[in-house]
Amino acid sequence: MIEKALVKRTSKAYWAWIAFLAALFAVGFAAYIYQMVNGFHVTGMSRDISWGMYIGHLTFFVGVAAGGVMIVLPYYLHNVKEFGRITVVGEFLAIPAIIMALLFVVVDIGSPMKLFNVYLYYTPHSMLCWDATVLPIYLILNIVVGYNVLQAENKGVKYGKIVKALAVFSIPFAFSIHIVTAWLYAGLPSRHYFLTAMLPAKFLAGAFATGPALIILICFILNKLTGFDAGKTAIDRLATTVAYAYTATIFMVICEFFTAFYSNVPSHKAALQYLFAGYHGHDQFVPLMMVFLVLVVVTLVIMIPRQTRTNYKLLGFGCAAAFLSMYIEKGLTFVIGGLSETPFGTIAPYHVTVPEVLIIVGIFALGILIASILFKLVVVVKKDMDLGAFPQEDRAALPMKYVAEYNKAHGIVEEVKAPAVEAEADAE
Amino acid sequence: MEMNRRKFLKLGTAAVAGLGVAAASSNPAVAAAVNGSYKESAGKKSDVTWGMVIDMKKMDEATLNKCVEACHKFHNVPNIDSKKDEVKWIWGETFEHLFLDEVHDKMGDKYKDMNFMTICNHCAEPVCVRVCPVKATFMNAQGVVGMDMHRCIGCRNCMAACPYGARSFNYKNPRLYLDEINPSYPTRMKGVVEKCNFCSERLAVGELPLCVEEAGGAIIFGDINDPNSAVSKAIADNFTLQRRTNLGTKPKVYYIV
Amino acid sequence: MxxxxxxxxxxxxxxxxxxxxxxxxxxxxxxxAPEVSLDTPAINQMAEPKCVEDVEWMRAHHMDLLNDWKVEVVREGTRVYVAADGTEHLASLQNTCFECHSNYEDFCLKCHTYSNVNPTCWDCHVEPTVVGGAN
Known part of the structure; x- marks a missing residue:
């Protein structure tokens, strides 16, 4: 089936896009080689801020991957049929998102040739170890489920019971990948921006806004490029999900502010002060956080009232604002902000470097490349379905048992016997 | 040939798996055990929990520098002159930084700026050991929190976890920042985390840590579980502080102030 | 066709x-097979040159022995290795092996190059040549 993404209905523009992304990835890879040859001092990380942009991006993209469950869960557990058309988008979004998340771990590891020590010396009391467990499982589940669901659709049949069982099985994993990632931080004493029981809940709420917002954006883009129609009810339902989840996230951000500033405990305030106002003379993130605040207002104003939310022009803006604001809050500033106050009560600044940015761009390019191929596949398969029947050459390629099933489902009486077509092909 | 793709794949998988098993069972690394056995060095004390008291009344700037130099020289700790990438096992830090929960606004500068010897606390409840995904950081039977450099993957989770800033990551190739290499101790490579090991290589053969020897009485070292040891007596008879006791890490380094 | x-x-x-x-x-x-050199001052002084274990075993298993040492020494803190013949040795690559085999390039490296293995030991453990040649 995968060949459909590569040979069917492809255009020059599609291949140019793929080539462009591959080139960007190559640049990122070169930057990674540079980092490994020279050591991590070419990144912005330091003795004080030992985790930086990479781990921030890991956290954000684990969230994106988990966010897809906001389609998968209603569809498989509550039989929300409107999502049937785009569940595979949710599942396929998780694949590049987790691959990106895993790559952000790999580029952050100082001695990557020893990476598999994580499995060789499995250590359950380490949260990183659980991350290394649930992320690959969730990735495999999404590949298996997404591919099989789409393949069933491609053949005009319903996916099997095992596929559905795996899809349901993947739901707790979607939650667990982000919970485990939150616990990576929430269990560290003395890092007060991290040390809050609120963190897993805030992460999940943020993910359930980010994921669906990105899926809406992807549906819009696919619609623009290929005419793919996700269905109005599906988009509206997703938009509602974004509205609720986003509001809940902002509520939790406000809770963080309240606890820090009403209690007036200095170390609780430090990270928020550093990020939003500047602290001990370091204010490099303040402009970015002002952008975050503006985006929050834009998102809430668009996403909460039904009139604006159902206006698809505005909804596009709302979803983009929701996605970007969470990218700033979780991807760019969460990790660095939390580590900015050193164990000595001082503030350590973080200066992003060029190699670091290039590596991040490279991973983005690879993720978008994988996503482009997968979504191309989705669009082609859906389009074939929308045409009401398979084109003749595709039907000939179906195994006989599916042909019969397909014909029965569509009430088609076969005129040309499939084996005859095969025989012809052989003769050539 | 009656072999379709499915059968071929099945057969192929079975063949590869079979080869794998055969290879594993014939691999000498798996099959061979080491010929000999191990035993403890003569001077090693096993039934102890090592702890340290730093007497700040006796620890002056010169003594501290002597300790730092002896430690860093022996352990091949690179001398990297940048706050961002530096590596250090022992160093001096002001009271204000070291005891940040104890400082108040009106404290005089001469107290705030007192230079304290800073070192890994070898906590009894170490967060670094808890978070390490490969057990590269571990606690040995004598309570020393050690690093197994062979195993460290350089994830730096321990650095984010340590409430004492005791850990350094090799952001640069450390060999380029060593004037002289001590041939009896390994260096590190770039991409691993390191920290003070309480001189466990010396404790294993019945010697005291280097800083203790250099400090000439300003550092008392011994078994904190033995109430009659010099270190226990020093803790009992003096007013001592520990860093950030509110975090539950139970440090084993005490300061007489 | x-x-x-x-x-x-x-x-x-x-x-x-x-x-x-x-x-x-x-x-x-x-x-x-390459000829490895045993011509070092320490080995020359020995009346009857002998490694920790016998030569055949060392040739096949020195990597296993070192692997075992690194765990025992670093993690368990037991530093004395009692060989099959009862002799005791400090379990240390730099402080025991290199005492005799102070010719890294004519000993370790020769065989490793021949068998195309790249042990990572030398990333951290200081081979004698780095220090300016112990011999």
Missing amino acids: KKTNMIIGLVIFAVLVTVPFWSSFVSPANGA
Whole structure:
């Protein structure tokens, strides 16, 4: 089936896009080689801020991957049929998102040739170890489920019971990948921006806004490029999900502010002060956080009232604002902000470097490349379905048992016997 | 040939798996055990929990520098002159930084700026050991929190976890920042985390840590579980502080102030 | 026609992929085992040169021994290795092995190059040549 993404209905523009992304990835890879040859001092990380942009991006993209469950869960557990058309988008979004998340771990590891020590010396009391467990499982589940669901659709049949069982099985994993990632931080004493029981809940709420917002954006883009129609009810339902989840996230951000500033405990305030106002003379993130605040207002104003939310022009803006604001809050500033106050009560600044940015761009390019191929596949398969029947050459390629099933489902009486077509092909 | 793709794949998988098993069972690394056995060095004390008291009344700037130099020289700790990438096992830090929960606004500068010897606390409840995904950081039977450099993957989770800033990551190739290499101790490579090991290589053969020897009485070292040891007596008879006791890490380094 | 092409292709592939095996028959000199040197001051002083374990065993298993040492020494803190013949040795690559084998390039490196292995030991453990040659 995968060949459909590569040979069917492809255009020059599609291949140019793929080539462009591959080139960007190559640049990122070169930057990674540079980092490994020279050591991590070419990144912005330091003795004080030992985790930086990479781990921030890991956290954000684990969230994106988990966010897809906001389609998968209603569809498989509550039989929300409107999502049937785009569940595979949710599942396929998780694949590049987790691959990106895993790559952000790999580029952050100082001695990557020893990476598999994580499995060789499995250590359950380490949260990183659980991350290394649930992320690959969730990735495999999404590949298996997404591919099989789409393949069933491609053949005009319903996916099997095992596929559905795996899809349901993947739901707790979607939650667990982000919970485990939150616990990576929430269990560290003395890092007060991290040390809050609120963190897993805030992460999940943020993910359930980010994921669906990105899926809406992807549906819009696919619609623009290929005419793919996700269905109005599906988009509206997703938009509602974004509205609720986003509001809940902002509520939790406000809770963080309240606890820090009403209690007036200095170390609780430090990270928020550093990020939003500047602290001990370091204010490099303040402009970015002002952008975050503006985006929050834009998102809430668009996403909460039904009139604006159902206006698809505005909804596009709302979803983009929701996605970007969470990218700033979780991807760019969460990790660095939390580590900015050193164990000595001082503030350590973080200066992003060029190699670091290039590596991040490279991973983005690879993720978008994988996503482009997968979504191309989705669009082609859906389009074939929308045409009401398979084109003749595709039907000939179906195994006989599916042909019969397909014909029965569509009430088609076969005129040309499939084996005859095969025989012809052989003769050539 | 009656072999379709499915059968071929099945057969192929079975063949590869079979080869794998055969290879594993014939691999000498798996099959061979080491010929000999191990035993403890003569001077090693096993039934102890090592702890340290730093007497700040006796620890002056010169003594501290002597300790730092002896430690860093022996352990091949690179001398990297940048706050961002530096590596250090022992160093001096002001009271204000070291005891940040104890400082108040009106404290005089001469107290705030007192230079304290800073070192890994070898906590009894170490967060670094808890978070390490490969057990590269571990606690040995004598309570020393050690690093197994062979195993460290350089994830730096321990650095984010340590409430004492005791850990350094090799952001640069450390060999380029060593004037002289001590041939009896390994260096590190770039991409691993390191920290003070309480001189466990010396404790294993019945010697005291280097800083203790250099400090000439300003550092008392011994078994904190033995109430009659010099270190226990020093803790009992003096007013001592520990860093950030509110975090539950139970440090084993005490300061007489 | 197709099938013959396929078979020819397969044969070419098989020949190319086995180059490392048959090339050693074509020119045996390339495959000859290297001569490692035992000519170091410490070994020369020994009345009867002897390694920690006997030579045959060391040749086959020195990597296992070092692997075992690194765990026992670093993690367990037991530093004395009692060999099969009862002799005791400090379990240390830098402080025991290199005492005698102070000629890294003529000993370790020669064989490692021949067998195309790149042990990571030397990333951290200081081989004698780095210090300016112990011999």
